Amino acid sequence: MEMYMLPSVITDIIGSQLMIVLSFLSLRYTFLLIRREPDNFLWGFLHYFCIALAIFAISRAVGHMVKQALLISDQKEIWKMISPFSGGINTLLMISVSAVTIYYHKGVEGYRAIQQKAESLRHANRNLEKATTTMKEMNLHLEEMVESRTQDLALSEEKFRNFFHNSKDMVFFIDKEGAILDMNKAGLEMLDYSKEKPPRLSLNHLFANINDLEDFQNTLSSQKFVEDFEAELIKKDGSIIYALLSATGIYDENDEYVGCEGIAKDLTRLKTMTAQMISTEKMASVGQMAAGVAHEINTPLGIILGYSQLMKDDFPENSEEYENLVVVERQSHACRKIVADLLKFSRQSGSSAQEVNINEILTDVIAITEHNLHLDHIDIEHCLAEDLPVIAGDEEKLRQVFVNLINNAQHAMEDEGGVLTVRTSFSKEEQMVTASVIDMGTGIDEKIRSRIFDPFFTTKSVGKGTGLGLSVSYGIIKDHNGTITIESPVMYKNSCQLTPGTAMHVRLPVLGQDDNRESTPATDNQLLEKDKNG
Amino acid sequence: MSPVLKYTISVFFAFGCCVLLPEQSMALQTHGAPEGIYVHQMAHILYMAAMGYLYWDTKRSTFPGRGWIYLRIFCVFTILWNFLALIGHASTQHLHPEDFTNVDGYLFSKVNMPLTFVKVVYYTAKLDHLLAVPAMFFLYMSLRSFYKNSLKKDGE
Numbered sequence: 001m002e003m004y005m006l007p008s009v010i011t012d013i014i015g016s017q018l019m020i021v022l023s024f025l026s027l028r029y030t031f032l033l034i035r036r037e038p039d040n041f042l043w044g045f046l047h048y049f050c051i052a053l054a055i056f057a058i059s060r061a062v063g064h065m066v067k068q069a070l071l072i073s074d075q076k077e078i079w080k081m082i083s084p085f086s087g088g089i090n091t092l093l094m095i096s097v098s099a100v101t102i103y104y105h106k107g108v109e110g111y112r113a114i115q116q117k118a119e120s121l122r123h124a125n126r127n128l129e130k131a132t133t134t135m136k137e138m139n140l141h142l143e144e145m146v147e148s149r150t151q152d153l154a155l156s157e158e159k160f161r162n163f164f165h166n167s168k169d170m171v172f173f174i175d176k177e178g179a180i181l182d183m184n185k186a187g188l189e190m191l192d193y194s195k196e197k198p199p200r201l202s203l204n205h206l207f208a209n210i211n212d213l214e215d216f217q218n219t220l221s222s223q224k225f226v227e228d229f230e231a232e233l234i235k236k237d238g239s240i241i242y243a244l245l246s247a248t249g250i251y252d253e254n255d256e257y258v259g260c261e262g263i264a265k266d267l268t269r270l271k272t273m274t275a276q277m278i279s280t281e282k283m284a285s286v287g288q289m290a291a292g293v294a295h296e297i298n299t300p301l302g303i304i305l306g307y308s309q310l311m312k313d314d315f316p317e318n319s320e321e322y323e324n325l326v327v328v329e330r331q332s333h334a335c336r337k338i339v340a341d342l343l344k345f346s347r348q349s350g351s352s353a354q355e356v357n358i359n360e361i362l363t364d365v366i367a368i369t370e371h372n373l374h375l376d377h378i379d380i381e382h383c384l385a386e387d388l389p390v391i392a393g394d395e396e397k398l399r400q401v402f403v404n405l406i407n408n409a410q411h412a413m414e415d416e417g418g419v420l421t422v423r424t425s426f427s428k429e430e431q432m433v434t435a436s437v438i439d440m441g442t443g444i445d446e447k448i449r450s451r452i453f454d455p456f457f458t459t460k461s462v463g464k465g466t467g468l469g470l471s472v473s474y475g476i477i478k479d480h481n482g483t484i485t486i487e488s489p490v491m492y493k494n495s496c497q498l499t500p501g502t503a504m505h506v507r508l509p510v511l512g513q514d515d516n517r518e519s520t521p522a523t524d525n526q527l528l529e530k531d532k533n534g
Numbered sequence: 535m536s537p538v539l540k541y542t543i544s545v546f547f548a549f550g551c552c553v554l555l556p557e558q559s560m561a562l563q564t565h566g567a568p569e570g571i572y573v574h575q576m577a578h579i580l581y582m583a584a585m586g587y588l589y590w591d592t593k594r595s596t597f598p599g600r601g602w603i604y605l606r607i608f609c610v611f612t613i614l615w616n617f618l619a620l621i622g623h624a625s626t627q628h629l630h631p632e633d634f635t636n637v638d639g640y641l642f643s644k645v646n647m648p649l650t651f652v653k654v655v656y657y658t659a660k661l662d663h664l665l666a667v668p669a670m671f672f673l674y675m676s677l678r679s680f681y682k683n684s685l686k687k688d689g690e
Contacts, residue, residue, distance in 0.1 A: 003645040003653075005634070008660035015663020022670035029677035036684050042597075046677065057670070087574060094577040101584035104591075112595060 013068055016061030023057035026050045041111035045104045052100050056093035063090065170243070170264035176257055178203040178217075190243075190266050192236040208232035208240050216245065220260060224249045230267065242267040275450075283453065287475070290455055294342040301339065305332040341468045342455065344397070344475055355390045355511060356398060358435050362422055365402045373410055377417030385424045389510040391433055397476045401484075404469040405437040405504045411460060412441025412502065426510070435506045443500035444488040452486070482508035571627070575620055582616040585609040601679030604672045611669030615662055622659020628652045 030047035037043055063086035070079040164171050170187030174180055180201040188195050191206070207213035212231040219226045229245040247262025308328040315322040366380055373380060409420050418440035425434045444452065451457050453474040458467035477484045487503040589609035592602050629652060636643030645653050 003649065003657055005643045005645065005657075005660065008657065011661050011663050015667050018667045019663070019670055022667070022674045026670070026674045026677050029674070029681045032681050033677070033684060036681075036688070043680070046680075050673070050677070053670075053673070084570060087570060091570075091574045091577045094574075094581045098577070098580040098584035101588050104588065108591060108595070 009068055012064050016057075016064045019057040020054075020061050023050065023054040027054045041107050041114070045100070045107055049097065049100050049104075052093060052097040056090065056097060059086070059089045059093055063087075167263070169266070171262075172264065173259065173261050174203065174247075175259040180206075181259070187264065190235075190241065190264070191233065206233050208234045216247075220247060220249055221257065224251075226260075226262070233264070242271045279450070283474070286455055290342040294339040297335065298339050301332055301335050305329060305336070308332060338466060338468065341466070341472050344472045352394055353392050354395065356393045356395050357388065357390050358398070358424055358433055358508070359384045359388050361395060361399050362402055362424065362435060365399055365406060366422060369403065369406050369410070373406075373420060376410060376414045378410060378413050379419050380422065381419050382422040383424075384422070385426055388424055388426055388433060391480070391508045392511045393480045393508065394476075398480070401473040401476050401506065402435070402437070404473045405506070408469065408504075409437055409439035409441065409502070412439045412443075416440075418501075431510050431512075432507045433510055435508075436503050437506075438490060438501060438503040440499060440501040443490075444486060444502050449486065449488070477506055477508070480508055482506060571623060575623055578616045578620045578623070582613050582620075585612045585616070589613075599679060599683050601676045601683065604676035604679060608669050608672040608676060611665055611672060615665035615669055618659050618662050618665055621655055622662060625652050625656040625659060629656055 027047075027050040030043060030050045033040070033043040034047050063082075066082065066086070067079055070076070070082075164184050167184055168186050170190050171184040172180055172187055173182045180203070183198065183201070185195050188198050191201075193199060193201075203213055203216070207216070209232055212229075216226055216229055216231065219229065226245060226247045229247075231243055231245055232240045233243045235241060243264040244267050245262055245264045247260045249257055250259045250261060252258050308325045312322055312325045312329070315325065362382070362384065366382060370380055406420065406422075413420065420440075421436070421438040423436045423438065425436075426432070427434065448457075448459070453470050454467075455471040456467035457471075458469075460467075474484060483506075485505045485507070487505065488501070489499055490501045490503040586609070589606050592606055592609075633646055633653060634643055635646055645657060
């Protein structure tokens with residue numbers, strides 16, 4: 001058996017070539033790796049390792065191939081000369097590869113530490129990503145929730161705003177000091193304040209009665225709410241309105257009172273209507289009673305008068321009996337006049353409707369009463385509207401009304417004198433004629449204002465009045481479907497100054513409007529409207 | 535005499551001795567022929583140690599991926615190749631020209647009979663590329679795997 005060296009020669013030649021190819025392919029990958037990740041130490045190490053290996057492979061493979069070539073061509077001497085250099089270089093490169101590998105030792109420790117940090121960072125990043133995903137989901141849900149809540153809030157806010165702005169009752173918000181923070185349009189209108197620039201108001205400004213305010217605040221602090229609290233509120237011009245208040249206290253998270261929110265309803269109209277009904281009932285019952293009394297007294301009075309006149313014939317004139325019968329007859333006539341007045345008040349006396357011009361009636365009345373007024377140093381100032389339309393009424397009865405009013409005005413000014421103003425006007429919108437008798441007297445006390453139309457009620461001294469004048473006037477005007485109202489104190493002329501005098505306003509429908517008007521007793525309504533205005 | 539002058543004279547004296555009496559100076563060590571083969575063998579040993587260390591450390595580090603497994607296989611093949619080369623170089627020290635016949639030229643040279651252990655070792659060591667080429671192939675596979683992983687990581 002013989003062992004030829006040819007296989008080893010072939011293996012050597014092919015292997016050397018493969019070594020070069022594979023080392024350069026490896027080098028290519030390390031080059032790509034460090035280009036992709038220049039900061040990665042391991043790729044750097046492998047790159048230098050492959051460079052050393054590639055050089056080693058070239059050196060060794062070239063050496064081997066040269067050797068094979070020289071030996072095949074039988075040039076042993078040349079190979080003998082080159083061989084030490086080839087071997088030396090190979091040795092050197094093997095040491096280099098080893099050195100690079102040993103150098104790896106130091107670098108890899110740092111790389112390992114970096115890797116650990118990187119791994120922990122990656123772990124942290126993964127956790128962060130999970131947390132971010134969770135947060136995103138939560139955020140998404142949160143956004144949906146916020147959007148839903150915002151819509152609900154907007155709806156609620158719109159409802160509240162509509163309620164606040166469109167409410168016909170006053171809606172207000174008050175801080176803990178009692179200052180009004182906000183008030184809706186209806187509230188400002190109720191108090192006659194400007195909607196554009198409402199003033200800074202407080203409960204102290206609004207409440208007319210300090211006791212009411214204290215009660216309101218005490219109830220609020222004790223119960224934390226106030227329900228159906230009636231109070232008088234002051235309007236911008238100083239007049240009073242009646243209001244029904246309901247309020248709820250507002251408390252912060254520490255249960256500290258920070259203010260209240262409430263609603264106020266204007267009860268003035270309701271109060272007026274109630275008073276009107278009471279007054280109407282009262283006047284109706286008084287009228288009925290007066291009519292009954294008048295009828296009952298009228299018959300015996302007629303008999304007394306008849307018999308006294310018959311008995312006068314039985315006695316000579318200038319005799320004592322005759323004179324006594326004259327007194328009886330005169331007083332009986334006085335009684336009959338009173339009875340007639342009572343019947344007028346109760347509207348049971350007959351009347352004749354005809355076209356009447358109020359200006360003419362007033363001119364007649366002024367002419368009759370002017371002399372007496374001048375005696376009391378009262379000047380008459382009349383301002384009668386031109387082209388005043390006629391009304392349908394009883395001229396005599398209306399004349400009696402204005403005589404009564406002027407007499408009352410004279411009585412009010414008899415001590416001090418002054419100016420008595422008579423004025424007429426016409427309202428096209430209402431188709432009403434207004435006649436006003438305005439004095440500069442002492443005015444009408446608040447306490448007696450509701451009684452001045454009562455029969456036999458008088459402030460005059462005994463013998464100066466029967467107390468039937470205004471009652472009769474009331475009955476007559478009511479019979480004409482008109483109103484009679486009182487204004488006291490009165491705004492004198494066009495000035496803004498209130499004087500203690502009184503204005504009596506008689507309003508009568510023009511001819512043709514009468515049938516269209518309800519025969520409601522507007523007098524009382526009007527009267528009470530004036531009452532509330534002080 | 536100043537110290538500078540003393541130092542200067544000493545330097546010149548030493549230089550003169552080295553030039554004029556080289557055997558006496560003993561400044562240079564001579565390198566005989568066996569030194570080359572010794573150094574080469576030591577380089578193989580060093581190479582083996584380096585590959586062993588690389589194998590141990592990459593395994594210890596538990597770097598993830600198939601590439602590191604290929605790298606460790608490369609280390610094993612390289613160690614084996616070094617060992618084969620080491621004993622191959624050693625075997626040549628015990629062979630003589632008369633152990634080979636190349637009458638018909640180098641390509642037809644053959645190992646003379648009888649076969650000895652040294653001759654077999656030498657013959658086997660001459661086929662060292664059967665270890666060196668697979669070693670390089672696994673290094674190539676290892677780096678290819680690293681690169682693909684890198685691409686995949688970026689793709690993610």
